[in-house]
Amino acid sequence: MSHDDFQTEPVRGLPENLPEGERILWQGQPDWWALTKESLSFWWVAGYFFFLFAWRTISGAATESWIDSATAASFFLVLGGFVCLLLIIMGLIQAKTTMYTVTNKRVAMRIGAALTVTLNLPFRQVVNASLGLRRDGTGTIALELTEESGFRPSYLNTWPHVRPWKMKNTQPALRCIPEAKKVAEILSEAAATAVSHPVVEVTSNTQHAAGHGPVAAE
Incomplete structure (x- = not known):
């Protein structure tokens, strides 16, 4: 019987229901094997231990048989x-x-195995998105x-869901x-549409009288 560890979420991958006018365009998870190879350097680790095995076998063969040397190096x-x-x-756990979510207004990232957090990244806080594509279609x-957003997630706290080696200016990553x-095409189209729409902040009559009228953002 399957069990969803996050079945209490009002919307899968999100800590609360979507506001009016917002809709989900895409949801997905990392490919576990691609994530293991890339973020955990699987083949480098495997190659390192194989190198130790080969080095011990060759060096040991100088004083003992190849079979005995390989057995010791195993x-x-x-x-x-x-x-x-x-x-x-x-x-697999990561x-x-x-759960990554792309809506018509933001990117949401529910991440963390031990301590689960959700990053909400409105498109107006994203200045650029870059795609790293691999032969198998994963990427x-x-x-x-943007600097104006004032939000810089911790590299260590959000790893591996960040762009590798971008530690100073951390870039959250799917x-x-x-x-x-x-x-990427879905995200690009949604971001372009969201940013092209003006955001109007309505202020009180008191503020208007004091010389602070409605402000049109972006």
């Missing part, structure tokens, strides 16, 4: 297999507990935030999502 293969298994489990969409090009 410890590195066992240890490497255990570490790789841990990475796979971590990748993917399962993540990462990184969101560059990591390793399937059909990334299609999602």
Whole structure:
């Protein structure tokens, strides 16, 4: 029997119901295998332990038989297999507990395995979005935030859902999502539409009398 750890959410992937006029255009999760390979450097780790195995086997063959040397070096293969298994489990958990949402007004990211948080990124706070596409169709969409937004998520607290190595100006990212090009097109069209619409802030009559009239933002 399947169990949804987030079944108490009013809307899947979101901490509250959508405001009037907002609608979901796309929802998805990272591809767990792509996330494991990219964010957890799976093949680098596997290659490192294989290198240790090969190095121990070759160096040991100088004083013992190849079979005895390889048998002694197999410890590195066992240890490497255990570490790789841990990475796979971590990748599965990260993917399962993540939900990315694109609406006609924002990008929402429910992330975190131990401590779950939701990042709400209105399109007016996003100055640029870049797509990193891979041969298998998965990809990462990184969101560059405006300085005026005043919001800079912690790199460590939001990893791996950030653009790699952008630690000073952290860029939240939809990591390793399937059909990334299609999602990027949806996001681009929604952002262009949302930003092209003016936002009007209505002030009180008292403020107007004092010389602070309605302000049209962007």
